[in-house]
Amino acid sequence: MDSIFHEKQEGSLCAQHCLNNLLQGEYFTPVDLSSIAHQLDEEERMRMAEGGMASEEYRTFLQQPSGNMDDSGFFSIQVISNALRVWGLELILFNSREYQSLMINPINEKAFICNYKEHWFTIRKLGQQWFNLNSLLTGPELISDTYLALFLAQLQQEGYSIFVIRGNLPECEAEQILRFMRVQQQQRPKLIGEDEAQTKMGFGVEDEVVDEDEELKRALALSRQDIDVEDEEADLRRAIQLSMQGSQAAGSAAGEQKEGQNETLTAEELRKRRQAYFDR
Structure with a gap:
């Protein structure tokens, strides 16, 4: 480089x-x-x-x-x-x-x-x-x-x-x-200046008014989301693993998880959880 x-x-x-x-x-x-x-x-x-x-x-x-x-x-x-x-x-x-x-x-x-x-x-x-x-x-x-x-x-x-x-x-x-x-x-x-801009904006405070330069930076940041499209299958596996871990943790906290029982996710639920994983 x-x-x-x-x-x-x-x-x-x-x-x-x-x-x-x-x-x-x-x-x-x-x-x-x-x-x-x-x-x-x-x-x-x-x-x-x-x-x-x-x-x-x-x-x-x-x-x-x-x-x-x-x-x-x-x-x-x-x-x-x-x-x-x-x-x-x-x-x-x-x-x-x-x-x-x-x-x-x-x-x-x-x-x-x-x-x-x-x-x-x-x-x-x-x-x-x-x-x-x-x-x-x-x-x-x-x-x-x-x-x-x-x-x-x-x-x-x-x-x-x-x-x-x-x-x-x-x-x-x-x-x-x-x-x-x-x-x-x-x-x-x-x-x-991305780190400084995030600190100035309060990490997502929506009330603050930003100028056009910062709007441009946000647009560019969206275009640079950290997704490796050449390894999409690996990303999907990580997303599935994350969703299963989240489900197990939630079930354990509620006392409703039964030993050996697996949660069945619909395709739509899996898509939403995968999207939420990438959005973070």
């Missing part, structure tokens, strides 16, 4: 982090992206001027703030697209009719970038494995091939825009190393 470049969140520069994590290096700075944004603004101004510099539409356009960047460090999809074009890379909307008609398995792609509420992050394949390189995480998060499609579908359901990266990504150290080995991850990385 140490060979994977992972730029963590600073301010609102997630677009910069998204690009650098995708390219696996410090390729772009805020100055670079601002330059691209200003160039796009100028091109838009020139197109508007073609309709007449004395027109009401042109004067209104000049009074509006830039749609390609703002003071917080946000950059638009146009800026990201132009930045990637420097490397011969292009973006394709994942859920577009044209792309979906190709019926390509996501694991056969090279990378995705995702956007939600003006937050950008990268999902990239390095070697033979996929990694979530979200700058809000404390480190790269390993994503199994089986879970990748589910993860993308869940992001779409939560309102994310997802773009497929097409073209040849620059060679990087992590790609060279992971091409010949596979890594394992014992513990999933947390969101930056």
